[in-house]
Amino acid sequence: MVAGSGKILQNIDKFCCLFLGPSKDLFLSQIRLNIHMARPGLHLKYDVWSEVPKSPWDKHEELEGTDSFRSILPVIRVANVFGLVPLSAANGCFRFAWLSFRTAYAAVVLLMLASFVVVRILSVFVANERQEDWVRLFTSTAFYSLAAVGALLLCNLARKVPEVCDSFLRCYIKSGHEYEIDLLGYSDAMGLIILFINKYATFIWNFIDIFVSCVALILLRHIRLYNARVEEGYLRWTGKDWRTTREDHLSLIRLVNLINEVFGPIILQSYVTNLLFTTVQLYLGIRPRSDKDITTRLYLTWSFLHLLGRLLLVSLSCTAVYEASKKSMICILNVPVDNYSVDVWRLQHQVQEQEIGLTGYGFFLVNKSFILATTGALVTYEVILYQLNFGDETTEITPTQVMCT
Structure with missing residues (x-):
């Protein structure tokens, strides 16, 4: 791939x-x-x-x-x-x-x-x-x-x-x-060094999001291949075929657990970064200010949409893994009575009880429920911040001062 x-x-x-x-x-x-x-x-x-x-x-x-x-x-x-x-x-x-x-x-x-x-x-x-x-x-x-x-x-x-x-x-x-210039002073060399560090950090942020999405798509491909094989043979498989299918499902579970162990901290870091700056940009966008010019308004709108888009990219790609892992249950529940066996029952139990999906280092499982819960918490926090800071116009905002994208 x-x-x-x-x-x-x-x-x-x-x-x-x-x-x-x-x-x-x-x-x-x-x-x-x-x-x-x-x-x-x-x-x-x-x-x-x-x-x-x-x-x-x-x-x-x-x-x-x-x-x-x-x-x-x-x-x-x-x-x-x-x-x-x-x-x-x-x-x-x-x-x-x-x-x-x-x-x-x-x-x-x-x-x-x-x-x-x-x-x-x-x-x-x-x-x-x-x-x-x-x-x-x-x-x-x-x-x-x-x-x-x-x-x-x-x-x-x-x-x-x-x-x-x-x-x-x-x-x-x-x-x-x-603040860095006040501390270190400005020179062309210092400006280039700060510029390099800023773009390097931006590249790391972008690379992590893209990398997590790629890992999710690769894992999704494996699960879809497994589902396609189940859909093709569930009406005619016998006990030995179902035993092999169940063992393949166990291999998928071990693969997902290994991926979560290795990539879990990266997924957690990706969500912390995206949620943090999405919250900041949304707050800056809805905070009442009378002196915002059109450039600042356009920047805040575009920056928020950009952050929201990258957050959705990571979330939807990871959510697709969890959703695809449950699709084989439809075929398992429709297995003919003559072909039903202990291995079919055990496979059904595995699919129902074992969660196949990407996690943020075990703190959360990325699925649709997580996306809805995150969205609700984000909106709640913004409403609280908006109410607490209504009428606060002491801080001037410029696009170059808010390094969120």
Whole structure:
């Protein structure tokens, strides 16, 4: 199944390379924004998700940077082809250098446009003596003049982009980690270290949720295969066949117990993290405030929906394991009387009494009852917090200060 998942990723990458070309990175960047790290911020560390084969468009140097950097990079590449925005990309940031091919190319383009504008202006004076159509002359001259001014402005912009990128990093780090900056002080190196640690922790959070879901799906596949075999033969099986089926069910029970022993702490950690930040985001969203701008409201709404979605992803995948383990009971109860035996009775007792499902280190069994109980407790706590803090508007909220997604 793992090999099949890798094959699917390779096919997706090939599809993106074939149909999207240089825009592949922009497309994949938007997908990553919806799976994990949904927190806004103009300088977000590029994730380490894609281990798929590189496309022919990725033959340039390896780039590490932000989602914003990866999104704007194709645009800068196109501008470089036309001699505009002479920036090079290295180590996840843009660089400007006076002595470079890109700058020389941009200077040639700018000089060519400026020279043509001068010629065009001179031609206007000559045309005035011939009494030509002044509207057509003016619009043409204005078109080339504005193009030359645009090229000059883009070249000037290229000089300031690196400073803007550094400003984005400084603003992001200081707004989201103000206490660490007050203690340690700010520098570019410290900002990059904090950014790396933040994204590393975010990756761990996302990886654990995805990993738990994958384990649940693998276990679900085994249970469904067992159920399919029972459905196929329960009307004709004899005592020996039912003995083998019962022993296979015992093997499933041992497998689930082993998985819970090994992965139980990870499942518990996943639920604690998701429930904690879901509660925080819901509280921040419903807390009465008169000065919330539209950006903050949109962020809180999206962040809550994102957290709720990942919580449902883990919960539903784990719940499916428990629900599938009970489906064989329908076949067992419909075994013909002539084929009924002690092994059928023992298997029926096993299915009824033994809980096959993923647990949070033995503290809870993930099923539909657990989801309903968790939802009820979550709503109850939020109502209590809302009532206790009604009218409290002392804390200012900004998207970069609430690191929940």
